[in-house]
Amino acid sequence: MADERGAELLRGGGGSHRATFLELFLDVVFVFAFTRVSQRLIDDVTAGGGRLPLELTQTLVLLLALWMVWSLTAWATSHYDPERPPIQAVMVGSMFGSLVMAVSVPAAYGPHGLSFAAGYVAIQLGRSIYLTVALRRHSQRHLSGRILVWSGVSAVFWLGGGLVGDDARLLCWAVALVIDYVGVVIGWPVPRLGRAAATAWTVTGEHLAERYQQFTIIALGEMIFVAGVGFSGSDFTLLRWIALVDAFATTVLLWRIYFHRAGSVLAEAVAQARQPARLGQSATWTHLTMIAGIVTTAVGYEVAISEPGGHADVVRVAAIVGGPALFVVGRSRFEYEVFGRVSLSRLVGLLLLVLGVPLLSRLPLIGMAVGVTAVLTGMAVADALRARGRPPERPASPM
Known part of the structure; x- marks a missing residue:
């Protein structure tokens, strides 16, 4: 019975394969997020100065973090049924977390660093924890469980970076991004469970x-x-x-x-x-x-x-x-x-x-x-x- 309830969250053969209105609603947040990133880049370019390479690297880190959130959310809604209330709850949570990240972008390496990191961590950990619990004993819960472990490790660097100074923050967040992106590439391997091959994702x-x-x-x-x-x-x-x-x-x-x-x-x-x-x-x-x-x-x-x-x-x-x-x-x-x-x-x-x-x-x-x-x-x-x-x-x- 628990396996059947977990299977209900996965996409089946029937139903529409088009993007839902809620997914388009999520994209509206990223329109705003992109304008914040672009404005940071414009400020970097027009200001110039000896710190320009460092500032451009800082902005790149923010863009990569936003892309990670969006891409994993897109993969999740292609793997799970976005018409199901639990998956919709994941999307709404991702939407709010992305909004927190977006409003924090202009001063992410200043006073708003912790809020940017907290928004990112809340999305990554929250999605994985929620899906692991919602899937119950279904075999697919191991996929979200692997992501949860890797996200937990990177969260230490994300939150730690939000508490330190600008240059140290960049280093901490760069390490966190490397962990997250390497996890995607190699399938988030964990002891005893191994790694998830690309074929583990049944995408539409x-x-x-x-x-x-x-x-x-x-x-x-x-x-x-x-x-x-x-x-x-x-x-x-x-x-x-x-x-x-x-x-x-x-x-x-x-x-x-x-x-x-x-x-x-x-x-x-x-x-x-x-x-x-x-x-x-x-x-x-x-x-x-x-x-x-x-x-x-x-x-x-x-x-x-x-x-x-x-x-x-x-x-x-x-x-x-x-x-x-x-x-x-x-x-x-x-x-x-x-x-x-x-x-x-x-x-x-x-x-x-x-x-x-x-x-x-x-x-x-x-x-x-x-x-x-x-x-x-x-x-x-x-x-x-x-x-x-x-x-x-x-x-x-x-x-």
Whole structure:
């Protein structure tokens, strides 16, 4: 009887595999969280100074923590039935914990460090404890039990980091993140139970793919939000209008490049894969790379809007050119995961972005941004020409 009650929490063969409204509600919190991360990056870039590399590393740690929360929640709702009240309770708890983390981001390395860490730990430990108890004696409880052990170890560093000074806090949180991410990669091994193989996660391909697609849209929407806020708070000069149009065009191009075939057939690729969970796990890292690229691009274009005729220093080049380049790297890997190959346009575009840095860095910020947009436009046009007159390519994942 206890096994049957625990099995009720798992996704069955029936029912909708689409994302629920509560999951979309959770994403709203992450829209806010992303704006906080972007604002931190903008402050870092505009302030400059000798501590810039350290401050950028601090912000990266916060982004990785938020991604860990979202990705594990997405995997949980793909493995468990999000229509069940216990799973909905997990999602509501994750939603509030994510909100606590988001509001703490601006001063996470100051007075709000403990609240950021407490929000993260509450989500990770709370989810695992709740599921371990709710699953009763079902065999799947060992999966949440493994995660609970690893989350308990990392919690020591998260909470300890929230109680110490800024530099020591970064070290503690970096160690905690390494523990959490290594646990995901190697399957959270614990004594006697061993590790959980990727096949232990029975994921719903359509649902998991839709969650990745939605999060990518969130990141792109946040890019428009950052550009719009930056523009509305400045004088409406001609150069700033050009920068705003260019930022919008870049956002549309990133959307187009992501969804052109690979992004649109991800659900089918996961469903057809011999090991769907393995493909889903690999897609987690590629989407993390693309999301980081989009967030960085948003920062670069906000700076270009506020200072269109500004000087292109190393940090601004890294944001305006490096962000799209990072996105293309992730998108290239994503294409391989879905089709087993990488388009020539991806490689040529990435090469142009990298080799074009010496030339682009000589231009004002608006010129650099337009140059990057031109490369992305060429990539999107090449995709359209390659697909013209041909039947839609079907996924052929090597995984």
